[in-house]
Amino acid sequence: MPGKVYLVGSGPGAGGLLTHRARNVIDTADVVLFDQLLGEEILTSLPSKAERIDCGKYGGIHTLEQKEIEAIMVDRAKKGKVVVRLKGGDPFLFGRGGEELETLRAAGVKVEMVPGISSALAVPASIGIPLTHRKYASQVTIITGHEDPTKPKSMLDWKLLAKSRGTIVILMGVKNLSKIVTALIKNGKNTGTPIAIIERGFWKDRRVIVGTLKTIASIAKKAGVKPPAIIVIGDVVKLYDPKAPELVPINEESL
Secondary structure, three states: OOOEEEEEEOEOOOHHHOOHHHHHHHHOOOEEEEOOOOOHHHHHOOOOOOEEEEOOEEOOEEOOOHHHHHHHHHHHHHOOOEEEEEEOEOOOOOOOHHHHHHHHHHOOOEEEEEOOOOHHHHHHHHOOOOOOEOOOEOOEEEEEOOOOOOOOOOOOOHHHHHHOOOEEEEEOOOOOHHHHHHHHHHOOOOOOOEEEEEEOOOOOOOEEEEEEOOOHHHHHHHHOOOOOEEEEEOHHHHHOOOOOOOOOOOOHHHO
């Protein structure tokens, strides 16, 4: 029988936010290739019968290169295996799912997409920051803070982003935080624009650091902020209340 590859989003790291379809697909897998941001509950629930292959990036070092990951998926599928490529968040939002889909289709491998809840949406929501609000923002722009270093030129339009009156959400932006805020200010963004950094969104040691475009780089440096973290820029950050109860509780059942 021909094999099949499922490109699966595991969500933001809380087991309770894994979709039913994702759970069913994972449980039937012969092979699971997983990233590092899945959360302990999901990692420990991978089927014991499956071949488990760690594809995570730790301290900037890849356990497997992208071409190696894609080659393994093609190889196992052509051997008749049910292959799950399990990624944090959603595979098509900065998860290289599009590249993997291209490779699998070119190799003639059957593919199914299983979307996941993106951390770009879930993490701000969990602390009471809505990305849109009738009073503050009618649009959302999600960007990567870490573009492909082999690109000859950035694909981000900082002038357009600086003019935006909506919410800007940045994934993988901690390392380049100073460059990001400098680019926005240089292109005319108000230095008093509120900004929040949510570090380790669905882990027990989550932290929220709040400031403005002018102050956030120094605040984050002093606090020793590290990835993974979500950066939210815009007036919706004003709705964050550090004294309010969590909207998505972090507890043993959700980790």
